[in-house]
Amino acid sequence: MKIALAQLNPIVGDLQGNRRKIVDFAHQAYRQGAELVIFPEMCVAGYPPQDLLDMPAFIEAVAHTVETIALEVPRELGVILGAPIRNESPVGKRLFNAALLLEGGRIVARVPKRLLPTYDVFDEYRYFEPGPPQPVVEWRGLRIGLHICEDMWNNEDWAPYHLYDENPIDELAAQGIDLFVNISASPFSLGKHDERSRIIEGICREHGVPFIYVNQVGANTELIFDGDSRVHAPDGSILLCAPSFQEALLIWDTEADYAPYVHRRTEIEDLHDALVLGIRDYFYKTGAFEKVVLGLSGGIDSAVVCALAVAALGPERVVGVAMPSKYSSPESVEDARQLAENLGITFHIIPIMPAVDAFREMLRPVFDDLPEDVTEENIQARVRGVTLMALSNKFRYLLLSTGNKSEMAVGYVTLYGDTNGGLAVLADVYKTQVYRLARYINARAGRYVIPERILTKPPSAELRPGQKDTDSLPPYEVLDVILQRYIEHREEVDEIVAATGFDRALVADILRRVDRNEYKRRQTPPGLRVTGKAFGIGRRLPIVMRWNRAVLEEVRRNHTAALQTQSERAS
Incomplete structure (x- = not known):
């Protein structure tokens, strides 16, 4: 038998477009x-549809779309796809997240998702009712263990704890199956390929049956989906794997022999291609823009974003703008111009000092000759933001924000200035990774697309004379280690100090900065998610709060004192 894996890039809410794509791939x-x-998973509606699922008209349209697909695909072909369907029971949430089997112009099987993730970027229990235990799907002599995404992720015996008290994989296998089929909308993060492989290989070895995994590809706002669809043999080895970050149709002939698949992609290649896809899909799926625009400071962040944008959209759709102030070095403007020439993009120079001087003169009576401080630095950044937004408004350009995760984490950004934009490309990319990306871009091109001087000069915001990032921050090689351990691994001060040997006061200060700058991050553009824990929808902290780590020490002391007092009274 030949079984096809259709790795699709759907658009959320585009029911007609998604239908046409599904029917075309089926033919x-x-x-x-x-x-x-x-x-x-959810390929008819696109994933994640979020509160579209609360709209009765949307659910009705999805139902009609599924029925139309069943009539338009070849009648002799079996089709498994994902869509929200109504829960007809008077109890529970009104919808299931379901896998549907179509054949002969109708729906012949419905399998609701059992395990509904409600963590990080996922919020499925907001909309869906968990499905009941399901029998295997019997189709043309095959006993198929059909399940959806999260249903396979509760199967790791080595995990210190499990989120669910059910294991759909083991329950399906206990009924006797010939084949596992998992349909997914599993977002990309660095290292996800190996994580999926470990899970699926373990399932195959435990139960001795092959496994088909079909994942969505494409980007929807913050989330990027890499595809990574594949077929595993009963021993866990990968027989076929779709290319990452692009649509694909794989055909698995169950009778054919396949050479073992070897995954050769590197982490930096995945990071580059994920960001390119994120820019491309945000631009084209919104359909609201003619080009993208960004400020080119002559620094590493804007250079990398510019190169990624060109890779995503072509040089004809990218506009770079240098906005020098009196503190900008001539070399920075030269580097920005050279980058633009290397990439073949439109380039403008718009000096900002006339606007900065006008603001200073306007504010002089109120400031009353107070000494200059960060206020005047921020005016420069905000004038640049206003300039770029003016170009965005006038010409229907999408403004790309260029700040990185390291800066966003500790608040080393200016609200309503360099945080302006419609998409924050590097919001989940640490500064040290930005440098790796720049070197990868140059190596991939076989030339200095990003000028060498941008790679070698000390990073600086150039908002005051002689300014360097290290005036306000530890070296990024230190900062990024602390941030990654805190944000992604949820380690606290003592754990980070023990693992790294860094100064305790430094670590505690960095964690305090992260916590107190949530108000800035909440007001920034959506950022492309590429790690296991990004700022945005997957990390939710209150802005107004009084928590700090000193409270923990105080609570410990109070508890010890209370225990001692109780002991003294008892004696």
Whole structure:
């Protein structure tokens, strides 16, 4: 038998476009001899549809779309796809997240998702009712263990704890199956390929049956989906794997022999391609913009964002703007110009000092000759933000924000200045990773696309004479280690100090900075998610709060004192 894996890039809410794509891929699979074609989770609606699921009109339109797809695909072809369906019971949430099997112009099987993730970027229990235990799907002599995304992620025996008290994989296997099929909308993060492989390989080895995994590809706002669809043999080895970050149709011939698949992609290659896809899909799926624009400071962050934008959209759709002040070095303007020439983009120089001087003169009576401080630095950044937003408004340009995760974490950004924009490309990329990306971009091109001087000069905001980032921050090689351990691994001060040997006061100060700058991050553009814990929808902290780590020490002392007092009274 030939089974097709259709790695699709749907658009959230584009029911007609998604339908046409599903039908087209189904016909392609049928022409190539497939008897069954498998599509990703929620591919009819796009994932994540969020509160579109609360709209009755949307759910009705999805139902009609599924019925139309069933009529438009080849009648002899089995089609598995994902869509929200109504829960007809009077109890529970009104919807299921379901896998549907279509054949002969109708729906012949419905399998609701059992395990609903409600952590990080996921909020499925907000909308869906967990499905009941399901029998295997019997189809043309195959006993298929059909399940959806999270249903396979509760199967790791080595995990210190499990989120759910059910294991759909083991329950399906206990009924006797010939094949596992998992349809997913599993977001990308660095290292995700190996994590999925470990899970699926373990399932195959435990139960001795092959495993088909079909994942969505594409980007929807912050979330990027890498695809990574594959077929595993009963021993866990990968027989076929779709290319990452692009649509694909794989045909698995169950009778054919396959050489073992070897994954050769590097982490920096994945990071680069994920960001390129994120820019491209945000630009084209919104359909609201003619080009992208960004400020080119002559620094590493804007250079990398510019190169990524060109890779995503082509040089004809990218506009770079240098906005020098009296503190900008001539070399920075030269580097920005050289970058623009190397990439072949439109380039403008718009000096900001006339506007900065006008603001200073306007504010002089109120400031009353107070000494200059960060206020005047921020005016420069905000004038640049206003300039770029003016270009965005006038020409329908999407403004790309260039700040990185390291700066955003500790608040080393200016609200309504360098945080302006419609998409924050590097919001989940640490500064040290930005340098790695720059070197990768140059190596991939075989030339200095990003000028060498940008790579070697000390990073600076150039908002006052002789300013360097290290005036306000520890070296990024130190800062990024602390941030990664705190944000992604949830380690606290003592754990970070023990693991790194860094000064305790430094570590505690960095963690305090992260906590107290949530108000800035909440007001920034959506950022492309590429790590296991990004700022944004997956990390929710209150802005107004009085928590700080000194409270923990105080609470410990109070508890000890209370215990001692109780002991003294008892004696």
